[in-house]
Amino acid sequence: MTSQPIPFIKMHGIGNDYVYINTFDFSVNKIDLPDLAQKISHRHYGIGGDGLVLICPSIKVEIKMRMFNSDGSEAEMCGNAVRCVAGYAFENNLVSQRKFNIETLAGIIGIEMFENTMVRVDMGCPILESINIPVHIDSETVVDHPISTSHFKGRFTAVSMGNPHAVYVVTDVNSLNLELIGPALETHAYFPNRINSEFIEIISPEEINLRVWERGAGETWACGTGAAAAITAGNLLGLLDKKVLIHLKGGDLILETTESLDRVWKTGPYSMVSTGFFYYNSSDLPSQNTQKGEQITC
Structure with missing residues (x-):
């Protein structure tokens, strides 16, 4: 051929x-x-x-x-x-x-x-209603909800940025074996359309480390929608400010949101x-x- x-x-x-x-x-x-x-x-x-x-x-x-x-x-x-x-x-x-x-x-x-x-991107409005993310949990929103697999126990906050995300706060992102953790969380029964998983380590309210497991791709060095989900989830949990420097494996992004969390902007290079x-x-x-x-x- x-x-x-x-x-x-x-x-x-x-x-x-x-x-x-x-x-x-x-x-x-x-x-x-x-x-x-x-x-x-x-x-x-x-x-x-x-x-x-x-x-x-x-x-x-x-x-x-x-x-x-x-x-x-x-x-x-x-x-x-x-x-x-x-x-x-x-x-x-x-x-x-x-x-x-x-x-x-x-x-x-x-x-x-x-x-x-450098490019500034209007990432739009976070979607927090569980039915629209979607997440199969009987709650209007999903904030700090427990989850367990054979290789991971934690709590997640669910956010959609047009695609579904589950954000986990951890103490050390580098200690995570995402090759074991990622697939089980991606296909967990809570997530009918599979899920992107973000693991955030908080340095300060203005700075975090972030690792990402993307559905259909595995661990990626960066994820813009994941970073947007991370600042949203961190604010819902009362842990982050409205402007955050995010360190990912591939480099840094600046994320900003509003007091009401109804918009997210991301600035970074290409x-x-x-x-x-x-x-x-x-x-x-x-x-x-x-x-x-x-x-x-x-």
């Missing part, structure tokens, strides 16, 4: 790395995107990344973003990926102003570009890594996703 050359851009937001395709210039309409996401994201056989992101035209605003985890599942939003999409769009004249909007499955995201590679062609053959590697064969348009 002849391989199809697909032009790609590799970018990362403080280590949360994705492979990007500019669909303004290259059509993906006849490609099995869940299958492509698995293959192009593979750390040994592909380009390598936490997933695949499509930079698309939008009929609503300036730009649209679609993203697939490295297991082929589609996700609603990623705060680090949206910064990279914003940076690429601005640098390549897909937008003409420093303030613009990006359409995602989680909603419309407001962007502000600064003079350097980095271009490389461009090139990925030679895609649908038979190269076995697909793990049941959506194989599905053709999806932007």
Whole structure:
């Protein structure tokens, strides 16, 4: 079978790395995107990344973003990926102003570009109602709720930033074996759509360490929506201020929220890594996703 050359851009937001395709210039309409996401994201056989992101035209605003985890599942939003999409769009004249909007499955995201590679992202309004996150717990909101698996006992606060998060306060994030802890929490019966898990170690009310287990991707070096969930949960617990410096494995983010916790903003950098062609053959590697064969348009 002849391989199809697909032009790609590799970018990362403080280590949360994705492979990007500019669909303004290259059509993906006849490609099995869940299958492509698995293959192009593979750390040994592909380009390598936490997933695949499509930079698309939008009929609503300036730009649209679609993203697939490295297991082929589609996700609603990623705060680090949206910064990279914003940076690429601005640098390549897909937008003409420093303030613009990006359409995602989680909603419309407001962007502000600064003079350097720093981007401020309006992460929107946290969703706290358990039924809308969703969390299968008979409570209107889920704050400091106990949870237990074979490798972890803790308490979590549930927040959605357009995608679901469970935030845990721990004493030492570096002591956690997330390869054991993450999968069991991700698929716990409380979480019908699976869950992203954030583990925060509080240095002060203005500074925390954060590790993230992303559903469908495993541990990632950074997560923008996870950082937004972390500042929200920390405020609900009365542990954090309204502006927090967050240290992740890949670097630092600044998160801000309001007194009423009805909005979150995130500021951080994006980095271009490389461009090139990925030679895609649908038979190269076995697909793990049941959506194989599905053709999806932007």
